[in-house]
Amino acid sequence: MFKTDFKSMGEKEPNNSRKTVQMKEVNKRPRINLPALRGFLSQIPGKFQRHLKSRFKRPTEREGANSDMFKLKDAKFNLEKQMQAWKKNPVWDDDQSTSIEVVVPKGSLCQLNVKTNVGLPPDAIYNIVTDPDNRRVFKNIQAVLSRKVLLDEGSRQIVELEQAAIWRFLWWSGTISVHVLVDQNREDYSMKFKQVKPGFMKRFEGSWRVEPLLLDEKLCHPFKPKTLSEYMSCTQCNGRIASKVTLQQLVEPAIVPPPPISWYLRGITAKTVEMLINDLVEEAARIKGASASDLVTTNSSLNQALSNEFQTLDIKERWALRRRKSRRNM
Template sequence: MGMIALQVTVPKGSLCNLHLKLKVGLPPDAIYNIVIDPENKRVFKNIKEVISRRVLVDEGPRQLVEVEQAAIWRFLWWSGTISVHVLVDQNREDHTLKFKQLRTGFMEKFEGCWKVEPLFVDEQLCHPFKPKTLDEYNSCTGGKGRVGSILSLEQLVQPAILPPPPLSWYLRGITARTTEMLISDLVAEAASIRGNASAANSSQTSETSENTSNGNTLQAFDVKERWRHRRNAPRRRNNRELSR
């Protein structure tokens, strides 16, 4: 839906500070589901393995999770695997995900925040009124306005010892490239979900028109439910294959 806008700054004493923002063609809740999914290894190719995942606090929409992953990085002809051990504070109410490194080693600091905000695609339908909330947007568009997302990331990477150039340049390039790969995978997953949703809507529209004469109506699933159904489909196929 939008190009990736990635800016890299170099604060004194750190390797880099990444600022990223892009538009994605799915509602915030659907995007957030992809980001916080414990099994998102299937989406993000740079996650080699989830070593451990432990929920420390569960308050419904907000969770505090300790996660350790083996992450793959690639840059030019170099590649490798690093362990990432972070504390994740995820809050569905404002669609934020804050992470901070727990165990220092090569990295003195590795922290940041993901945020997903609603994008009112058909905001012009509300003119001259400018909606500020999803409820206001639904009200002025009669519930027909399309909703996308604005995804942003702030990430600070600070090594215990900052290497001199050109090694610091390579590490900075690896960090930026790894983030770009992560976002590209997320955008591809969003496009796949959106395509499946469009196909499901077309099918439901056809079925609804056929059943109208019988007084039957079909209730459309929301994007979140379709995404869950799609995510669980491979598991159901594997279970059927094992039972044969």
């Protein structure tokens, strides 16, 4: 029955089909769709933000596992109370050794991997590292030339930052401009930085990561806390929380100089990182009211780690050894 009706409609109104075709041809002409245009324009800021986000990778679930277990935004956790616990007992008797690893990936000057423990909660450490005026803490920052927040999501920010940094090595010193994009994420206490435009430096990038360390778990024995809420509860808010700080930094100049110049530049880079870590430890001690004598162990361990990396052989001896090896390979 339906087939018959469709056939009859086609026979009775042949002219309607011509009109339909004509209308379709008219509709093919371009027209300005104002609502669609407004919608496209309104998406430009969002697309720009997504472009910024794409430049930095978010941490994987495995990287953030420890932070998820000890969520520092716990209802029972209070930074002010935590600082009171540290001021009551500012001395940390546990081993606070600092390790520094210097590797030389192909084509780069060096990559530094530094790990150290600092006697302050992650929130306090993160406040120091991300403070816009942190040049008062880090002596190698001579001046902040410009700072612009490109994206602000509350706990996460992307900042374009340009600083004049000081470098020192033996009796030499100078300044260099550092222009980077910084991805700050307080949710997992991470900060990633990457050079904006290549110039003298082909690549300059790295990251900070801060993780919590529960120092007074023995107060909860035989119970082992699984969250910060449980830890603060069983220690009656007297349990201290320290921080495990990890700094990774890759330096790749546009032209990597040959030895022994590259050895000197590598030493300059390592000395600059040494200054950063020492300044961070000293600021943490000042905040919690520790005496200067409490800093001897931490600073000496960092100096020892650097001496193991750079003072195994004199520069001249290393150069002579390199030449002897090259002659043997000929």
